[in-house]
Amino acid sequence: LQEVTASSRHYVDRLFDLDPQKVLQGVIDMKNAVIGNNKQKANLIVLGAVPRLLYLLQQETSSTELRTECAVVLGSLAMGTENNVKSLLDCHIIPALLQGLLSPDLKFIEACLRCLRTIFISPVTPEDLLYTDATVISHLMELLSRSRYTQEYICQIFSHCCKGPDHQTNLFNRGAVQNIAHLLVSTSYKVRMQALKCFSVLAFENPQVSMTLVNVSVDGELLPQIFVKMLQRDKPIEMQLTSAKCLTSMCRAGAIRTDDPCIVLKTLPCLVRMCSKDRLLEERVEGAETLAYLIETDVELQRMASITDHLIVMLADYFKYPSSVSAITDIKRLDHDLKHAHELRQAAFKLYASLGANDEDIRKKIIETENMMDRIVNGLSESSIKVRLAAVRCLHSLSRSVQQLRTSFQDHAVWKPLMKVLQNAPNEILVVASSTLCNLLLEFSPSKEPILESGAIELLCSLTQSENLALRVNGIWALMNMAFQAEQKIKSDILRGLSTEQLFQLLSDSDVNVLMKTLGLLRNLLSTRPHIDHIMSTHGKQIMQAVTLILEGEHNIEVKEQTLCILANIADGTTAKELIMTNDDILQKIKYYMSHSNAKLQLAAMFCISNLIWNEEEGSQERQDKLRDMGIVDILHKLSQSSDPNLCDKAKTALQQYLA
Numbered sequence: 001l002q003e004v005t006a007s008s009r010h011y012v013d014r015l016f017d018l019d020p021q022k023v024l025q026g027v028i029d030m031k032n033a034v035i036g037n038n039k040q041k042a043n044l045i046v047l048g049a050v051p052r053l054l055y056l057l058q059q060e061t062s063s064t065e066l067r068t069e070c071a072v073v074l075g076s077l078a079m080g081t082e083n084n085v086k087s088l089l090d091c092h093i094i095p096a097l098l099q100g101l102l103s104p105d106l107k108f109i110e111a112c113l114r115c116l117r118t119i120f121i122s123p124v125t126p127e128d129l130l131y132t133d134a135t136v137i138s139h140l141m142e143l144l145s146r147s148r149y150t151q152e153y154i155c156q157i158f159s160h161c162c163k164g165p166d167h168q169t170n171l172f173n174r175g176a177v178q179n180i181a182h183l184l185v186s187t188s189y190k191v192r193m194q195a196l197k198c199f200s201v202l203a204f205e206n207p208q209v210s211m212t213l214v215n216v217s218v219d220g221e222l223l224p225q226i227f228v229k230m231l232q233r234d235k236p237i238e239m240q241l242t243s244a245k246c247l248t249s250m251c252r253a254g255a256i257r258t259d260d261p262c263i264v265l266k267t268l269p270c271l272v273r274m275c276s277k278d279r280l281l282e283e284r285v286e287g288a289e290t291l292a293y294l295i296e297t298d299v300e301l302q303r304m305a306s307i308t309d310h311l312i313v314m315l316a317d318y319f320k321y322p323s324s325v326s327a328i329t330d331i332k333r334l335d336h337d338l339k340h341a342h343e344l345r346q347a348a349f350k351l352y353a354s355l356g357a358n359d360e361d362i363r364k365k366i367i368e369t370e371n372m373m374d375r376i377v378n379g380l381s382e383s384s385i386k387v388r389l390a391a392v393r394c395l396h397s398l399s400r401s402v403q404q405l406r407t408s409f410q411d412h413a414v415w416k417p418l419m420k421v422l423q424n425a426p427n428e429i430l431v432v433a434s435s436t437l438c439n440l441l442l443e444f445s446p447s448k449e450p451i452l453e454s455g456a457i458e459l460l461c462s463l464t465q466s467e468n469l470a471l472r473v474n475g476i477w478a479l480m481n482m483a484f485q486a487e488q489k490i491k492s493d494i495l496r497g498l499s500t501e502q503l504f505q506l507l508s509d510s511d512v513n514v515l516m517k518t519l520g521l522l523r524n525l526l527s528t529r530p531h532i533d534h535i536m537s538t539h540g541k542q543i544m545q546a547v548t549l550i551l552e553g554e555h556n557i558e559v560k561e562q563t564l565c566i567l568a569n570i571a572d573g574t575t576a577k578e579l580i581m582t583n584d585d586i587l588q589k590i591k592y593y594m595s596h597s598n599a600k601l602q603l604a605a606m607f608c609i610s611n612l613i614w615n616e617e618e619g620s621q622e623r624q625d626k627l628r629d630m631g632i633v634d635i636l637h638k639l640s641q642s643s644d645p646n647l648c649d650k651a652k653t654a655l656q657q658y659l660a
Helices: 002-014 020-034 038-046 049-058 064-078 082-090 093-100 106-120 134-143 148-161 165-173 176-185 189-203 207-214 223-230 237-252 261-274 281-295 299-306 311-319 331-339 341-355 360-368 372-379 385-398 402-406 415-423 427-440 448-453 456-463 469-483 488-498 500-507 512-525 529-552 557-571 577-581 584-594 599-613 620-629 632-639 645-659
Strands: none
Touching: 002 020, 002 038, 002 049, 020 038, 020 049, 020 064, 038 049, 038 064, 038 082, 049 064, 049 093, 064 082, 064 093, 064 106, 082 093, 082 106, 093 106, 106 148, 134 148, 148 176, 148 189, 165 176, 165 189, 165 207, 176 189, 176 207, 176 223, 189 207, 189 223, 189 237, 207 223, 207 237, 223 237, 223 261, 237 261, 237 281, 261 281, 261 299, 281 299, 281 311, 281 341, 299 311, 299 341, 299 360, 311 341, 311 360, 331 341, 341 360, 341 372, 341 385, 360 372, 360 385, 360 402, 372 385, 385 415, 385 427, 415 427, 415 448, 415 456, 427 448, 427 456, 427 469, 448 456, 456 469, 456 488, 469 488, 469 512, 488 500, 488 512, 488 529, 500 512, 500 529, 512 529, 512 557, 529 557, 529 577, 529 584, 557 577, 557 584, 557 599, 577 584, 577 599, 577 620, 584 599, 584 632, 599 620, 599 632, 599 645, 620 632, 620 645, 632 645
16 A cells, blocks of 8 residues: 555645646646546545645635636545545535535536535435535525536435435425426436436425426426426436326325326326336336335226236236346346345335235235245345335235135235244334234134234233334234134233233323224123123223223213223123122213213113113113112103114113013
């Protein structure tokens, strides 16, 4: 290294010469020496060229030519490795270049912008450096009119530095839409392309931007029409893909209808074309991911995509060849594609998940695609977290099918890898995996038994204690499904696993979803007489406490109705009944709800009464007498005159118990 650096030292020494002309020549020679030579770039950085170049760039006394050449050399150094960019950032290159943009000289401004562009497109540069000074964005907007180079570089900087809603809002409020729109019809392809990329990142998941774009016109043509023109087959692929992304974002934001011809006849077919195996790997990945996003929530688009160009079969190739035979002209490409093949698998899983989100026939087609279930099972254990997440999403989508739960899911013992995924995954995977588990635990799914044997109760009980709301909901939901028509041992295991404290914790959860699923679990636990009596004999006191708590609380109709249904189940027990009959507080509450303004609650309260007074059961006479003394019979007479047929029938049936 010493020899090499010694030979480079004279370049740096010349930057300190007293003769400005020699300094300029030194910078020009340095520029020629570093072009395409990463070793030379690294040497000059080690030898301390950067601080000196930045000093010369910022000196008022430096000639404009010298300052411009310094910016060019710095841009060339930035083109090297990520370490080079880090060294430049450490020397505070960004503030120096932004300062340079205030110069009146256009050539110097362009050189500074080109260097800034190179630095900002590097993954090691924090995007926020662009937003630290509020005046920078406004100044860049003004510079957009100076030349096609300022337009190209500034748009490229914006599209790389716009990550998330805060950045989008910042650029939007500073006039990005108005300032960039007319660049879409620029004579320069590079400018058109960078402007298009800007819109694709500005509109992504952003309703405010999307709604604005629909009404913007350039030379009398609305933006969606301009985007559609850029989608045509004769346009370069990156242009087709990027305009499809713009239209997709606008559609998902509700700015363009899902049945609009520009989506159905233009955007969707364009994205399907991108999935064909003669496209490059990056194009296939981006095409599939964008299409997955476009059709994710719309069943008609899912159906259309599934029958366009044999898409379902075409996606199977994503698991086979990272690149088509025609693309393997160079070995570098093949090497690159093999390294990135996992991105293809991720994209395919995502698109299959969207395709199968709603339609039973599409799910069937996906599962019948060659080795599909094996591919998903393999995907669940891949090292790439993105592939695992996408595979779980795909499995979740397919698990919505009763038919598949009974067949393919069983044949491939999908629950095994799924339980493994649930052991120690990050939250985003846990949420989807636990949703899938909820489906596998439905009573008609043959996977239910083996899942129970593999320690699911413990796992699900621990999910109910999660800080993450979605995980709490899924944990309790899965337990609810598990308890449905289950045998007594399973029910006891669930109660033991949850513990009374945790049950109360869930019943006082601030989220109504958690509360409803917990009540659903209690209702499923308290079904069939022997189970009701057994559970109430061990947990009766706590359950009655919980019921009282909810009936007294500020809860919506659905929550109260579910709670009264639980009481009706308890009233159906043989010995459990007594817990209600000896609790005057609860009896008064049932009486109150019989006369409530909401018919659903009245009906649920009547179920409780019917179960308590049913004639054929031991002790029914005493119970009937006690309830008559409370004034229940009078209410029943009143309800038997009700205009609501359900209430009227239920009241008459109850009164017959008194007459029998």
